[in-house]
Amino acid sequence: MTDPTRREALLGLGAAAGLGGAGCLDAPTDGGGNGTDEPPGTDPGETPGEGTPTEQPDPPSDGPVERVGERAVAIGLPAESAAPRWARGSAPGSDQLVGYVTRFDSPAGVQWVLEDLREGSGRSAAVREFVDETDFGEATLLYVGSVGPNTCYARLEVRDVRIEADAIAGAATAVDTSRGDVGCGEAITYPAALVRVTGDDLPAGTAFTVTNGWEDAATLDATEPLIDPATLPGRIRPTTDPPAEPDALRCPAEDFERHPAWFDEADVAYGAIGAGDAHHDGPAPPDPAFALRARGPEGSDDSLRFERGASVSIELVNVAGRTLSTGNRHKYALQVRTSEGWTDVRGARGDPARFEYTDEAVGHPPGEGFEWSIELTEDGIVEGHPLADRLTVCPDLQPGRYRFAYWGVPGGTIAVTFDFLG
Incomplete structure (x- = not known):
């Protein structure tokens, strides 16, 4: 990645x-x-x-x-x-x-x-x-x-x-x-x-x-976004049903600990979030501060359905009329929807302090933010992460609906979903 x-x-x-x-x-x-x-x-x-x-x-x-x-x-x-x-x-x-x-x-x-x-x-x-x-x-x-x-x-x-x-x-x-x-x-x-x-x-x-x-x-008034989220490239979620719903993830390694979700499900907003509070899976907030979009390679069909080895691009954009800050770029979960709910596909073995993240403020002027490109393989998902030497995907990636959820925005967590076809 x-x-x-x-x-x-x-x-x-x-x-x-x-x-x-x-x-x-x-x-x-x-x-x-x-x-x-x-x-x-x-x-x-x-x-x-x-x-x-x-x-x-x-x-x-x-x-x-x-x-x-x-x-x-x-x-x-x-x-x-x-x-x-x-x-x-x-x-x-x-x-x-x-x-x-x-x-x-x-x-x-x-x-x-x-x-x-x-x-x-x-x-x-x-x-x-x-x-x-x-x-x-x-x-x-x-x-x-x-x-x-x-x-x-x-x-x-x-x-x-x-x-x-x-x-x-x-x-x-x-x-x-x-x-x-x-x-x-x-x-x-x-x-x-x-x-x-x-x-x-x-x-x-x-x-x-x-x-x-x-x-x-x-x-x-001063509540309208400077950038209309509807004009951003990419999508928030697929328009088709998920290809599958895996059973609860189980890793055979005894010392494996799954990456925790550093957020409450009630605080997850899809596609757009305001500066002060979350808006759960409904219409965009009236005063969005950040927008998140997923897309495939340039020229792809934009269906958000990917096969093994393909790369999904994720973009976080400050759409407000002022410079805003987030946490660092690594504060995200990469999850799959299982029979027991959303579960991160990543985990680690060994040191119990392995999931610590640093706290710093990263400023984003209007129209700017973070971009991620994630290759949908077991190695590609952890590549480039500061904990890459300890993180692993276990079990292997399975077909299903996946979620990228960034918890570094103020006021909640912002997410998009896409499908992995295997």
């Missing part, structure tokens, strides 16, 4: 972690300004000792930061002609392309936005400064993006950002920035912005009314 991965950046997680939101503002011009309008040590929405809203000083007139509410300031992101992550696979003018909103309550979550900035765009340095100066103990960042029909839609205007009882609300509109007889390029453009909202006990909800360049509007 080989186990390539798209990205395995270990994150040092700070005390603040969580969700994040949407934004507004100018398209690329030249950078400048201090990236904030908040003097150190003050809450821009309250008078010290009184707790009532007051006027904030306006951001510098020559800087890229604009005030968009009593407690909110925003900075525009460079408008791009290439579809951003949230718009990939969608048709311009469709409902999905009205826009996208997400929230960041930690610096780790917003990293993918910074990674997507084009260096030398005239705005990247100011945006990075804006993020660096955000105190996530007192504020949240919102990202909001929309789309326009040509290159003159290079600005996202954010306005009326306010704190309501149950949501941070506001409005954002993709605007035509053309002047006079200036021609507009024939390319779809994606303006976006970051908004910093400051205050105590900010509500968890987000409600932004976004209007795109076709004047389509929708009120968006």
